[in-house]
Amino acid sequence: MKGLKILGTGRCLPDKLVTNDDMRAFVDTSDEWIRTRTGIQTRHFCAEGESTASLGVKAARLALERAGISPEDLGACVGCTVSSDTAAPTVASTIQRDLGLPKHIPYFDLNAGCSGFLYGLHVTRGLLLQSDKPYALLVGAETLSRVMNFQDRGTCVIFGDGAGAVVVKLEEAPYAYTLGAEGSDDVIYIGGYGSKEPYIHMEGQKTFRFAVEMVPWCIHELLGQSGLKLEDIDWFVLHQANKRIIDHVAKKLGMPGERFYQNIAHYGNTSAASIPIALDEMAEQGLLKRGQKLLCVGFGAGLTWGGALLEW
């Protein structure tokens, strides 16, 4: 089976740190409410001069440096985002320009809500299967603060800005995937170009119920495909949407919470960037060892869901 090995990771969080108390300048909320309902303590917001693409470029540069590959060996570059600065240029093509990457390979963005990174992994694998180049660059980048309604307290306290990137290589390794969608605009809605309401709005409880049902489903689907058991998985890297969702899933599966990486306290929900940011932190902290098995699962706007089994 041709799977994907992650050779290098990178992340970029904007400098501007916003605490729960800072959010009280916009909405009637409290540190206590946000912490207990979500686990979030801080998030980062872009300042003037920063953009979805600029965060993506910085994360991508680090991932390429750490992978130690020659950019000439890249077969594709995919940006995953729901908050691109412009419809064109895309985040991916800005990365091409700013990092001087080779021109004659595909560069494009995909939007699959908070599941974007999982969709991106599988699309990237497909592209590499058709390419004579071994590597691809995959970047999740978001500036959700730019599409926030700062009067919608049930939504705006949850999200943050950031980018994460990985360089992957196609090689013999375990691999399984699941992707899906169920069209809906009354659970999570993000206004786009020309929209009357260019904001993100989330019906929290509906989203919560969707997540706690879908994530275990994805995990069992991946285990079923690969013939592995829960105990064979070293790390569960879930989309960081709410600490309570991750804790709930761990409990439902009867797995120790320590196997579920969490960083939502620091960054909030960074949509398609949350999983690659988590992977970069885990790599930096030395938590990931070669040969370990990872289950990554994303879920969110669309509604969409996606999961992948990877070997580190």
Ligand code: UT7
């Ligand atoms: O990335 C996409 C995936 N996203 C998710 O998975 C998010 C899933 N959902 C959630 O994380 C939670 O539903 C939230 C954290 C968004 C909300 O928590 P909740 O426990 O579902 O709260 P709720 O929406 O039921 O609201 C409970 C109360 C309401 O007040 P009343 O009507 O009971 O008086 C809200 O008005 O909390 C109030 N409330 C707030 N209070 C203080 C809502 N937002 C806030 C706030 N601060 N920021």
